[in-house]
Amino acid sequence: MELYSPENPVFWHYAVTALLGVLKVMGQGWLTVRALMSEKAGFASPEDLRKTALNPDPDPTQLDPNPRVERSRRMHHNDLENIPGFWVAGALFVLAEPPLWAALIFYWGFVLARAGHFWAYATAQIHDIRATFYTVGSILVIGMAIWTLVVLLV
Template sequence: MLYTLENPVFWHYAAAASVMVLKLMGQGWMTVHAMLSERAGWASPEDLKKTPLNPNPDPAQLDPNPRVERSRRMHLNDLENIPAFWVAGALFVATDPPLWATLIGFWGFVLARAGHFWAYATAQIHDIRASFYTVGSLLVMVMAVWSLSALLLG
């Protein structure tokens, strides 16, 4: 069976996909933490209602905040890239690829996303961030082409 933890290809997919779930969800929490600690960058007018989490609402809380906006952009980038990895990776497993291809594809993507996170979080130049994006994107595309080739060529 391809989709069991006894299959090392699927095991690596499940592990890498789980790491990416944590990255995606964790980035959302990082944005919330930034909003609360900066007391700015809140998203909607109703966020200015007095609550236990916002005991002293201030209209300035709706103003953009550089730290919050950076975290939001990182989260949006994850939302643009990680779901494609989940789909391409699951299809890739179905082709019963060699383990070496799995290790390169799955863990290469995870490392590329980690590098992208580092580059974004530390405000590196665009070229560095784009390099990590490119590696991850190409790996996902290779997995998709591999899967499509298996479908078309039998």
């Protein structure tokens, strides 16, 4: 069986969880756009104040930070800091040929940690809750990286 084949259950679970990460990163971008458009505020660049069909009544205050837009941007930024590491470590973890139980813990644990982080950020939970979900996801990615390094170097 080829490692990078849908017949390999470790790769299959990696592919599904990696694609969920793609949807999360791209979806968060769209949530930010939705917040920008509904708030008509929080625009990022001066050229966003040009009169267009999407912004028929530009106003300089549209460049002021908007709490809803900024929260979505921070969530997106956090995704961009964390999910690509999962993609790389998870893809290389397949090379280590881990047992399926380990892959399930690492892959789905990361997805659950990111879902928890999204929930905590979206509902304005205290930092400690957000940090707990971040820490769990981070430890899982680091664990995959160390496991893979050990297998490849030994």
